[in-house]
Amino acid sequence: MxxxxxxxxxxxxxxxxxxxxxxxxxxxxxxxxxxxxxxxxxxxxxxxxxxxxxxxxxxxxxxxxxxxxxxxxxxxxxxxxxxxxxxxxxxxxxxxxxxxxxxxxxxxxxxxxxxxxxxxxxxxxxxxxxxxxxxxxxxxxxxxxxxxxxxxxxxxxxHPKNPWTFARLKDQSWCRDTDIEIFKKLIRERKNFLVIGSTGSGKTSVLNSLLNLMNPNERVVVIEDTAEIALPNSASMKLLTREDPQGILPGIDQTQLVKRSLRLRPDRLVMGEVRGAEAKDFLMALATGHAGSFGTLHAQDAAQALIRLEMLIQMGAPQWNLTAIRRLIQLSLDCILVVGREPSGLRVFKGAYRLCSLEDHGFLVEPLEMTEGRTLPPY
The missing domain is CATH 3.30.450.380 (Beta-Lactamase)
Incomplete structure (x- = not known):
């Protein structure tokens, strides 16, 4: 200087x-x-x-x-x-x-x-x-x-001014054409899923790209802490949490917003990040009629994401045993999308995984099949 x-x-x-x-x-x-x-x-x-x-x-x-x-x-x-x-x-x-x-x-x-x-x-x-x-x-x-x-x-x-699309992500070597077909199929078939990855891996960019695949007449209710997700159309709306450091106004957390969102006629719910006790209410909403919903979660891989999800649900329902928690996950969640960042700084799509079954030792997860009959390579 x-x-x-x-x-x-x-x-x-x-x-x-x-x-x-x-x-x-x-x-x-x-x-x-x-x-x-x-x-x-x-x-x-x-x-x-x-x-x-x-x-x-x-x-x-x-x-x-x-x-x-x-x-x-x-x-x-x-x-x-x-x-x-x-x-x-x-x-x-x-x-x-x-x-x-x-x-x-x-x-x-x-x-x-x-x-x-x-x-x-x-x-x-x-x-x-x-x-x-x-x-x-x-x-x-x-x-x-x-x-x-x-x-x-x-x-x-x-916050990116122009919401991400999968075409832009593909141009940056984030994914392949076959991967984009998986995303389109998940949206079209109204599957419930989580986008997982570490901090800075691009989870919010993927959410914005997924919202760009929505039909123009679908109403999405987005729930997040800070405004980072772009609404896909004018029929959709956003709910933001509130925290008042001065203690004058009561705080409003994501658990309250999930409950409020169910009265707002959502076709899909999108959670900016599942990070606390709201995991229980979010998954219960997914299991009782709000198909096609999704959100993000901090985790390195699919197995770690499921373990963390179990812990977060237990925060919202400490009286539940592990079997009940796993049954809720099985009923509400279909897939997990894993994103990551290479040492070079390049953000990449690492794989899509399907929850196959619930066994005595936990969930059986396998790579999601591609539309051509091939599977994504495990990482």
Whole structure:
């Protein structure tokens, strides 16, 4: 980073902090307004003689997102990670890279977080030291210093403006034509399934692609924590959870939204991510008439996904024994789609698996047959 830029900024910041306010009997609001006006004048004067790029960079530090501005404007960047004012990373083309720029002071870094929090209504407190919200084209996650024991940390994951389609995924070597036929068949035959994979493996992109296969007159009710899934048509709707760190409004979780969605005449239910006790209600809805529904789940493979699903259902129904839980899974779930990310950063479709039967030791799972009679290779 340009050391001259740091010097200019710190000098300007010092002058701003020493702005004299000679007016008497000012109210707090009047004093704040006057200080803001004088700060604007000072910044304008001090940056007038600078190169336009440097002047804009200084103004970004005071008024906008500082070194994050260029990253946020680059739509090929999918995620931005900020581990402190001098430690910024971004993901581009599936590869994590360190940003060459940084915040010019701890104060401007904290001010940037404050501006983001106000904009996204995403506030971190001592009682609630982490928060998530939508922020423009991004999903914003803030972790407070109480948990990091250093600076606050930010994560900005970009929502794609153009929903993914399987044609786009195929062009990026994510899948083959024969795989796309499997997806179309699952939607056409109204199978219930889960898309599983690790963090950043592209599960949400697959959900958006699957929704693009829907008939235009099907009503889909989407349930998620943050708005990442694009509705397939105007007949569909979305329900979002609510969490109020201030404790003023009651929280609304996915379990409540699943129950509410059943009164909204859904043809299909789509769960952005099954992550807690809502797994029980979601699968019960699938087992009692909402065929063709699907969602995502964090897991590495089909066997791990089923074990995790059993645990999540038990959170919602601790009185149930393992046999009852497995019977519910057998009645409600048909298939599991596995996605992953290679060490190179390339996201790939790893396989489709069918729940064949429930045995004494657990579920028997096998690769799903292709329309041509071939099967997907196990991985």
């Amino acid at each position: 340009n050391s001259n830029l740091t010097y200019i900024f710190q000098d300007l910041q010092s002058k701003i902090q020493n702005i004299p306010l000679n007016e008497l009997l000012l109210s707090p609001d009047e004093e704040s307004l006057l200080r803001s006006q004088k700060m604007d004048q000072l910044i304008q004067q001090e940056t007038a003689a600078l190169d336009s790029h440097l002047a804009q960079r200084i103004r970004d530090e005071f008024y906008s997102w500082g070194p994050l501005c260029t990253l946020m404007e680059d739509e090929s960047i999918s995620e931005i990670l900020v581990n402190g004012p001098e430690n910024i990373w971004f993901e581009k083309g599936g590869t994590l890279q360190q940003h060459t720029d940084q915040f010019l002071s701890d104060i401007s870094f904290r001010n940037c977080i404050e501006r983001m929090s106000q904009n996204a209504k995403c506030f971190v407190t001592v009682e609630h030291p982490s928060a998530d919200s939508s922020f423009g084209d991004f999903r914003l996650s803030i972790i407070g210093s109480e948990l990091t024991q250093s600076h606050p940390h930010l994560s900005l994951r970009r």
